Amino acid sequence: MDEPTLSEEGGVRYLHFGTEWVQGAMRLRAPAELVLAYTQQMMAWLLFLEPTRKEEVGILGLGAGALTRFVLKYTQALTVTVEWNPAVTAACRMYFRLPAPARSRVEHCDAAEWVADGRNAGRCKALMVDLYDGLAQGPVRDSVQFYQDCHRALSDVGVMTVNLFGNHASFPRNVANIRTAFGNRVLQLPEIDEGNRVVLAFKGPALDVTVAQLLLRAQDVEARYRLPAVRWARALLAQRGRIMSLSV
Template identity: 35%
Template sequence: MMYIQVSRAVWPPMFELRMLTAVSALESRRAEIFPPPAVMPWLQRYLSSMLAAENLDPIPRHIARLMSNLTNLVTQLQAGPVLYKKRHTLALLFDVFAVQSEMSLADPDELVLGYTQLMMGFLLFNAAPRSIGMIGLGGGSLAKFCYRHLSDALIEVAEICPQVIAVRGEFMIPPDGPRFKVHCQDGADFVARNKSRFDVLLNDGFDKAGQPPQLSSRRFYDDCYASLAPQGMMVTNVLGGEKNTDAQVDAMRDAFKGEVYVIDAYDSLNQIAFACKGDLLKVDLRTMMERTRFIPCLHSATLRLIAHGIAYARDGVVTECSM
């Protein structure tokens, strides 16, 4: 799940003036239900971002439509996850602040969200895993990418929410078969029942409130460690800046004997933790950079970013290493 940070871009003065004039006109006519004054700065940034994204002028008609869409979205989200179609993508939302998953309509197997690209950084350490476990299906971005590009891997996914599984067809997630299976199961139970099984475990389990407690405890990470084959790797999406994030990462480090390194996502508030059972992460930067040449399914710039991020998290300093 990627938590949205509404753009704080500095808009051209005339755009801002027209925006404020249009909002004031709607408020004076009571054409839309506006939130309390404390929320208005966020709402105006949200509306400005949406107008810019859709290349719309800041006039009352367009703002009223966006406000109506937002109101309908909030109402629908009270009943559960919602599909949200934009011009080029289809998203799965848990609330208005969080994109659980996003799919390109032109290329359904593409990794749209930056943090999912970073999670695939495990390919720098194991380019051909035979068994992949996943916690959290969402819109299936990671599952579809692995299914398409890692044809020798057996993939099993634990998703606790039946409503999420029910819309898998909308996101073109493959049906269950010999290579791929989705379990309606709590991720904590999933790892507890699979010992020494996975070469790679991708942990992206969130609900509306964030990461559930059972997916961030020391016991959970002990079970994740036990679920990995020798030289296995766990990659976990965590929320940077949250009050319990440091404790969560400490629990990982305790379970994985210190072999945990965290890098920041470049397009959201997320952080990605790489943890290994063994010494997979002890690879030097030059070797990681060399390996970026042989992973065609991810952009080399993304792989270099991951390599430098892990090297810095591990060593505290990164010397220049161009390959």
């Protein structure tokens, strides 16, 4: 298993897995802030869903706990985070203010086994997939079967977001596999400077979303969560012919 290491610069603490690749970050004076642009994009499912206090958001890959901290602070949802390496969880508890388990559960196992487990079928309203090792050479779980199991882990109406590298050989394979698993109901956000590209995949009844509806929702998300949601919405509207999304 990769051993977690730390670095700090400009008031931000970073998590690494023994290499220079950043696996997560936390601003020391604002722990719930999403420092890395791709982690902000991973929350783009908020354009389509608003989880209740009884619903669960799933996170595959703990990293520095940024997504877990954000969801717990800014939504009512419960979280379940699946992390392969207990040392990462220990580092998060010691150095990255991983929240107490009142609304947050960490389960230590292989993410592919977790989503394949029938006990987790229909469990998550939203599912965020960020599975990289220390080499960061594409996701470590990316088969059609894996994404089909992710689809099954979503509730009847749900959204998955996946962190991919746009300029990498793994990107077209992952997008193709996600399209197969989710019946081609897939949208992409623009690649950011670091090379990350977040893909959204949808499960549930297909509905037409008007420009006005999506932009109004984006304005609400931007105001409430301080995320660049209007920019995301405009990028998704450029793919309007592909939008078969969910009621907000």
